[in-house]
Amino acid sequence: MAATFFGEVVKAPCRAGTEEEEEEEEEGRRETPEDREVRRQLARKREVRLLRRQTKTSLEVSLLEKYPCSKFIIAIGNNAVAFLSSFVMNSGVWEEVGFAKLWNEWCRTTDTTHLSPAEAFCIFYHLKSNPSVFGSCTRKNTQVTILTCRHVTDYKTSESTGSLPAPFLKALKTQNFKDPACCSLLEQPNIVHDLPAAVLSYCQVWKIPAILYLCYTDVMKLDLITVEAFKPILSSRSLKSLVKNIPQSTEILKKLMTTNEVQSNIYT
Amino acid sequence: MFVPCGESVPDLTGFTLLMPAVSVGNVGQLAIDLIISTLNMSKIGYFYTDCLVPMVGNNPYATGEENSTELSINAEVYSLPSRRLVALQLRSIFIKYKTKPFCEKLLSWVKGSNCARVIVLSSSHSYQRNDLQLRSTPFRYLLTPSMQINVQNKMKSLNWEEMEKSPCIPEINDSEFCVRIPGGGITKALYDESCSKEIQMAVLLKFVSEGDNIPDALGLVEYLNEWLQIIKPHSEDPTVPSLRWKMPSSWRLLFGSGLPPALF
Numbered sequence: 001m002a003a004t005f006f007g008e009v010v011k012a013p014c015r016a017g018t019e020e021e022e023e024e025e026e027e028g029r030r031e032t033p034e035d036r037e038v039r040r041q042l043a044r045k046r047e048v049r050l051l052r053r054q055t056k057t058s059l060e061v062s063l064l065e066k067y068p069c070s071k072f073i074i075a076i077g078n079n080a081v082a083f084l085s086s087f088v089m090n091s092g093v094w095e096e097v098g099f100a101k102l103w104n105e106w107c108r109t110t111d112t113t114h115l116s117p118a119e120a121f122c123i124f125y126h127l128k129s130n131p132s133v134f135g136s137c138t139r140k141n142t143q144v145t146i147l148t149c150r151h152v153t154d155y156k157t158s159e160s161t162g163s164l165p166a167p168f169l170k171a172l173k174t175q176n177f178k179d180p181a182c183c184s185l186l187e188q189p190n191i192v193h194d195l196p197a198a199v200l201s202y203c204q205v206w207k208i209p210a211i212l213y214l215c216y217t218d219v220m221k222l223d224l225i226t227v228e229a230f231k232p233i234l235s236s237r238s239l240k241s242l243v244k245n246i247p248q249s250t251e252i253l254k255k256l257m258t259t260n261e262v263q264s265n266i267y268t
Numbered sequence: 269m270f271v272p273c274g275e276s277v278p279d280l281t282g283f284t285l286l287m288p289a290v291s292v293g294n295v296g297q298l299a300i301d302l303i304i305s306t307l308n309m310s311k312i313g314y315f316y317t318d319c320l321v322p323m324v325g326n327n328p329y330a331t332g333e334e335n336s337t338e339l340s341i342n343a344e345v346y347s348l349p350s351r352r353l354v355a356l357q358l359r360s361i362f363i364k365y366k367t368k369p370f371c372e373k374l375l376s377w378v379k380g381s382n383c384a385r386v387i388v389l390s391s392s393h394s395y396q397r398n399d400l401q402l403r404s405t406p407f408r409y410l411l412t413p414s415m416q417i418n419v420q421n422k423m424k425s426l427n428w429e430e431m432e433k434s435p436c437i438p439e440i441n442d443s444e445f446c447v448r449i450p451g452g453g454i455t456k457a458l459y460d461e462s463c464s465k466e467i468q469m470a471v472l473l474k475f476v477s478e479g480d481n482i483p484d485a486l487g488l489v490e491y492l493n494e495w496l497q498i499i500k501p502h503s504e505d506p507t508v509p510s511l512r513w514k515m516p517s518s519w520r521l522l523f524g525s526g527l528p529p530a531l532f
Contacts, residue, residue, distance in 0.1 A: 014292055014451060014478065015292075015293070015294060015478055016290045016291050016292055016293070016294050016361060016451075016453060039365070153525075155525070156520075156521040156524065156525050157521070157525050157526065158520075158521065158525070158526045159525070159526045160525060160526045160527055160528035160529070161525050162528045162530075163528070172324060172325070172326065172339060173337075173339065174339055175338065175339060185326060185337055186325070186326060187326070187336075188325065188326055188327070188328060188330060188336065188517050188518045188520065189325070189328070189517075189518040189519070189520050189521055189522075190325060191323050191324065191325035192323065192324050192325065193321060193322060193323040193324075193360065194321075194322065195322075196324075197322040197323045197324045197341075197342075198322035200324045200339070200341075201316075201322050201323075201324055201341040201342065204314075204324070204339045204341055205271050205314045205316045205341065206271075212324075
């Protein structure tokens, strides 16, 4: 509870997220078998499913078993995806091998079964022309690279965030990742959460070499300067061999930007 | 599930497990941070679970360049074999509906690893205290029946106050009385499960409000120290608690970045 300047007492949200637990506890007491069954059905609907591209049938085995690879690169967010598309995937032939579908109560579609490929927000590609990148290796030999962006105000520093030279790159790597990072490591007390953290946690626990490159930016929508801030990683051991033509990449990137800009008008 | 850092699973037979409940003011978690940092406990493994929001960061207990780049995740296990202590630190909040599965997985790990006892550090909303609680110490303890047999006398000699029962449904006059820990997160669920599974568990909590909860965390570790004597008890050493417990480097900037000078 907290009092405001006007003398009203309001229920302030608890930092530890415990209000929901108390509601949950009460709900648990009032829950009927029907409620539990509804919740179970919802949980099943929320499962993430991996599907083969052409046939849209489920992948029976894990993606990395079917397409074993030594380098697994994940881009999360529009700027990271734009960087990967322009600078890495413009060279060689990349084949779509699958996509992920998921549904939860916040999705605008009603269910996953009729989700068209165009609506898929997670697509897997593999490099067709370069077998050395995707040789047959066990999971232990796979190296994972994750790219994502965060708003600069999330970065904690003793100076004010307004004085920071955004965009800038920071890295976090697992214990088994022995190569040097292409930028400085993320200092305490900064943390990362959500999907990039989930992937990095998995890699840390199961001793997979992995590195997360995090771009702190003040522009969260698709932005040329933010995408170019990822450029230092092109000299890393994992990406060096995949990058062929940087001037061409810059052109592709500029085209991507203009496609997106056309949609905006003076009111946005 | 517990995943060791090294190749083999460490033997925790007879150890005391210290763990926080994610509760109001995050006091339990701050207290565990103080314990791990002061005793320089080493990381022995991860409690890998999908019940907590994922998070990663570099070593929160870093003391210098050489140890500042070890990655930490949201649930990790540390130990100090010389004192037979093991600590579980939780660094993020629970995902909705996942508290019960977490309690079950945790307690089954506790039983499987043969820990002697579990001590949960927690907190409860100070605004929910009744008149008697307002006038007494803000610290409380709670013991499962199997723990009571062993330590009830110690609690009496320490003059500690047991957590009082209150009406289960406050709005109803003739409601039954039970132990309620508002703002305590999974504390009550863990306690109830431990009672039914006959696990030796003690809950130590403080009534707090959200804000700068570092003094509350210091208070809670001092309270625990009266019992376990993790560091020298203060009757022999008159220094202020904040000087005897080492705050981890990750406690910097707890309230955000620096302010823009232009603001003033």
